[in-house]
Amino acid sequence: MLxxxxxxxxxKPEFWTEERxxxxxxxxxxxxPETSLAVARVEAGVTTQLHRLEGICERYVVRKGEGIVEIDxxxxxxSVGDQAIIPPGAAQRIANTGSTDLEFYCVCTPRFVPESYVDLETGGVDA
Structure with missing residues (x-):
């Protein structure tokens, strides 16, 4: 018994999201339930969808590339090694300003659940 x-x-293979x-x-x-961890990959020249996470604090830790994060x-x-701490409910997005993929860890507390995602661009709820 374990x-x-x-x-x-x-x-769990990498998957595409409507967040771009x-x-x-x-x-x-x-x-x-108190934490989740993921890697996000944003292609060169792409800006993710403006959104917020209800009731979830999210932290980005950049592992490759560079970009501009927007929070509220x-x-x-x-750039590599930098971190952003995004409070629950804050409007957020990130733009890859480099010529290669931007990759960052996403640490969420409590853990990410799709119901927490609020699309602020179209008013829909996508994850």
Whole structure:
């Protein structure tokens, strides 16, 4: 019998979102509702959809590339190693300003659930 703290590896391929980026979920399970971890990949020249996460604090940690993050109308350049802490409910998007893919870790507390995503561009709810 496996211990209740063990979560077996689950192969989750990268997938495209209507947010205009690719996501690879590394950790998002009912066994750990307090946190989720994913890698987001934004192609060169792309700006993600303006959105907010209701009730979820999100943190970006850049691992490749560069871009400009916008949080509640304030813009900040980010490059490898930089972090952005996005409060729950804050309007957010990120633009890849480089010539290669922008990749960053997304750490959400509590964990990301699709119902938390609010599309601020079209008024729809997409994830």
């Amino acid at each position: 211990p209740n703290w063990f979560v077996a590896r689950e192969e 980026c690719f996501i690879t979920e590394l950790m998002n399970t009912d066994a750990s 109308g304030v813009r900040q350049f980010l």
